[in-house]
Each structure stands twice: as structure tokens, then as C-alpha cells.
Amino acid sequence: MRPSLLFAVTAAALLLTGACQSGVAVTTPTDAPVSGSVSGTDTPNPTSANTTDLTRNRATAFDTTARPLWLETRIQNHLAEKKQNPPVHIYRYQYNDQLVYFETAPCCDQFSTIYDRKGKVLCHPDGGLTGRGDGQCTDFVKNRSSEMLVWQDPRQ
Incomplete structure (x- = not known):
């Protein structure tokens, strides 16, 4: 082998060896278990049934107190x-110092609706083609409070 090639190979090996050894800490998953026994069981068997329930809770709690007649009619x-x-x-929310009812839009590009306690339509805060409602209550999301779910369609 020529001396210049031998020098280049040796220099490259030294550079690689030095680069690989700087600041590297290696841990292995084969360290002895905390109990000191390699053949023992380190992970106990589950002691209870599966706690994940993938079925929906059908008994959703609604606020049924003092629903106005017009609202019961809408629900029916x-x-x-x-x-x-x-x-x-x-x-149901508090909005602009009054009790209001917010009904979500049933589908695409339709307005959601805010009713006063007597069932009069106050505004449409969102929905429509722009998604911004009718522009009559643009501060609804910011200024509403005391949210209470009154009803949701229970059909699956």
C-alpha cells in the first residue's frame, strides 16, 4: 500500500473513532431487574377487568328544569x-344579561340560532355560507356564560 493512502486511511479511522466516542452514553435493556431476579416475573398480571369502555353513555344528563313550552315543542x-x-x-346560556337558548345547526352551511326565553329569534351567531352567521351577535362566543346542555338528539 502506498504511504499516502495508508496515512489517509489511518487518519480517517482516528477521526471516526474520536467522533463516535465523544459524549455517547449507552444503556441497555438487559440490565438486571430491580428485584434482582432475571427469571422471575417483573410485570404482574392485570388484577382487574379492562377499564376502557368504548360504548357511549346513553344516559346523558340534560337540564330539564323549567323548559319553556315553545322549547319542548321544538324538541318534539x-x-x-x-x-x-x-x-x-x-x-342554555347567559348572554347580554339575559337567559338565551342556543340551538346548533343540523347540517352544513345552515345557521345556528339563539332564542330569547320566550322563543323569539335573536340572531344567528355562526353558520351560513361564510360560517360567521348573520353578523347580529358576533360577540356571542366571547360574552356567553353559564353553559348548560338542555337537550341533544338521543338517536344513534
Whole structure:
């Protein structure tokens, strides 16, 4: 082998060896277990049943206190219609110092609606083609409080 080639190979080996050894800490998964026994069981068998329940809880708690008659009528009308996707939800809020009911839109590009306690439509805070509602209550999300789920369509 020529001396210049031998020098280049030796220099490269020294550089690689030095680079690989700087600041490297190696740990292995074969360290002895905490109990000191290699053949013992380190992980106990599960002692309880599976705690993950993938079924929905069908008993959703609704606030049924003092629902106005007009709201009960709306709920019955929703139940008489074909099930919507996503399901309709009705929430109660405090907004602008009054009690209001917020009804989600049943589907795409439709307005959600805010009703006063007598059932009069106040505004549409979101939905429509722009997703911004009718522009009459643009501060609804920011200024609402005391959220309470009043009803959601229970049909699966």
C-alpha cells in the first residue's frame, strides 16, 4: 500500500473513532431487574377487568328544569324529523344579561340560532355560507356564560 493512502486511511479511522466516542452514553435493556431476579416475573398480571369502555353513555344528563313550552315543542319537532348528522344540541346560556337558548345547526352551511326565553329569534351567531352567521351577535362566543346542555338528539 502506498504511504499516502495508508496515512489517509489511518487518519480517517482516528477521526471516526474520536467522533463516535465523544459524549455517547449507552444503556441497555438487559440490565438486571430491580428485584434482582432475571427469571422471575417483573410485570404482574392485570388484577382487574379492562377499564376502557368504548360504548357511549346513553344516559346523558340534560337540564330539564323549567323548559319553556315553545322549547319542548321544538324538541318534539326535532324528534319527529329525520335524524340529523351531526345531532342537534340545545344549550342554555347567559348572554347580554339575559337567559338565551342556543340551538346548533343540523347540517352544513345552515345557521345556528339563539332564542330569547320566550322563543323569539335573536340572531344567528355562526353558520351560513361564510360560517360567521348573520353578523347580529358576533360577540356571542366571547360574552356567553353559564353553559348548560338542555337537550341533544338521543338517536344513534
